[in-house]
Amino acid sequence: MNKSTELNDRACQILKILVERYINDGQPVGSRALSKESNVKLSSASIRNVVADLEEMGLVESPHTSAGRIPTDNGYRVFIDNLLTVSPVSGGVVNQLRKRLEHASEPTHLLSTASELLSDVSRMAGLVTLPQQTIHVFRHIEFLPLSEDRVLVILVTNEQEVHHRVVKPEHKSSPSELIEAANYLNAVYSGHEINEVRNSLADTLKQARELVERQAARAAQVASLAFESDQKDDDFVLAGQTNLMDCSDFDDVAQLRTLFEAFNHKQSILNLLGQATSDDGARIVIGEECGEEALGACSVITSPYMVGDQIAGVVGIIGPTRMHYDQVIPLVNITAKLLGEALNQKKSSP
Amino acid sequence: MNKSTELNDRACQILKILVERYINDGQPVGSRALSKESNVKLSSASIRNVVADLEEMGLVESPHTSAGRIPTDNGYRVFIDNLLTVSPVSGGVVNQLRKRLEHASEPTHLLSTASELLSDVSRMAGLVTLPQQTIHVFRHIEFLPLSEDRVLVILVTNEQEVHHRVVKPEHKSSPSELIEAANYLNAVYSGHEINEVRNSLADTLKQARELVERQAARAAQVASLAFESDQKDDDFVLAGQTNLMDCSDFDDVAQLRTLFEAFNHKQSILNLLGQATSDDGARIVIGEECGEEALGACSVITSPYMVGDQIAGVVGIIGPTRMHYDQVIPLVNITAKLLGEALNQKKSSP
């Protein structure tokens, strides 16, 4: 009874070896092969019983009657959560990673380098989300009249990040009024956190009827539009997609195609990555777990990277479900760590 | 003698039909099939002689002994240059194109829409190069001190294009000096063409020793750095790459992979497109003509689009060499025209 619903030691052992072998060869593995494995002291017949149990539990399946077994998504899940022994990343690789990251000058370049590194080392697709700057410090604002009713707003935050957009204020302002408004904002708010500015402006607008300071009200009116939902669409840097074309696991082109379309549309990938940000260590999504059909035969391994003491984004790898998790997981982790360090360095001593 | 080196009427006719049929079915076409064609009044035996001549001239080849013939790159070239009869784009499609282009608001969005349109209609990959803004009108400049020796320069050109960069001027300036400098530049140069500004600044710098206007010299010093080589790397917008995955013509994955890698690295594609800008009508590069191995089984059809009376960039299509040139060529041309019109509209009445 119990035997077929719960994993005993022996079954675990068998499952582990089975998954490892399958990850290595990509061939369904049979009972004979398992019994030959050095640390299994059972005959193929006994193993057949065990494997039959595993199949009943939905951890393995066989592609056809007379083939060996391959792990199911659930099988991979159990393997990764309970049975996996990770192999540490070799010092050589770590040095290589660090070196190539040091070469990158700009922050943006740093991200794409990290992505390329991941894909190069793993021979799968690497990805890095852009850092979510959660703290924006207001630094400077500028209004430039374009035409009758449109104003170009240039907003500088943090050190040197320049955002711009065109807004259409409800009430028209003369050029000199705009300059006044900008001066006011720069004088009052420079150095403040941007959410704070946004709230303060909202308050000022509410009190606009009582209208104590005409200037403040005027400024708030134009500026509130500029500050609205300033967070840029989050995005990610992908590298080495083409590596996936060589994976024997994607047999038909249709599958590959939907995968690449998902890469292009980005949204579904972003959804997948979004969940990861909340977590702390490496997160692994296996095959259909993610709900995205396009990623059916894929696994995604992500790990958050820190800027300061905040999670800024995630780095990760997308590859076939049949991948060397023992090597890839530590690779993703170390890359996240190194990227965080590199970004912090740039931040503190530019 | 002459017969095997020069194309007579009959050979042309045969070649034309052969290419057309091959483009349709993708199957090698044999003499029997050709002789059945309505407007050929020859037996298969006679046709065999003609086709043998075509093969001698390197216009067709046969994949193996007992198969029909398929066009070579040269064969396609002759077909396109001399024999092709283009079918005009249906009014319905033109309307659809125009409509969807009108929907796009931003110029950038316009480009990607055009690219998507091309790929959607043709079921191949569409591409549009970013417009090479040859005329930049200086509008506004702003200097923001970042630290001791670094200044953030924000430059607004044309209507609403914002560029920014960090410069390290040789001589330090106080914040108030920077503001003065910006005011000076904005007052003197607003509305002028940017090359003109650049030259004028260079002049001012040369005369700096005689130093008539202190303010001008100061401004020129900081600003000259900002104006240096402002042109951004040219780039292109690609859409519908994945359409190419379904082309039966790319049989092996390796080929597809090198193609997609070329898309990612962009440079080789840019080289290819760069040549096109000089030309006037549609330009067609067939297979290996381009020298890029990655594009071996591809053809590229491009057509320049105009902004004002200048060639701003090109739109185009990348697809398998075996494509319906008669439909694609006019499609590319009309899209180039419509895109130009749309861009001009945005420009003149925003």
Next chain:
DNA sequence: TTTAGCACTCTTAATGACTGAGTGCTAATG
């Protein structure tokens, strides 16, 4: 000059025999 005819080549699909890997079940074994 064109055509009809024929021998020949080569691909493709279908068939069938055979092998190898693997399973499930049962009965014997320690």
Next chain:
DNA sequence: CATTAGCACTCAGTCATTAAGAGTGCTAAA
């Protein structure tokens, strides 16, 4: 009672054979 050996059975993959079909090149006749 768990383990093992043995056996019948299944299925995918390989290989050779076969037959059909498409197409060519060449020659001789119209």
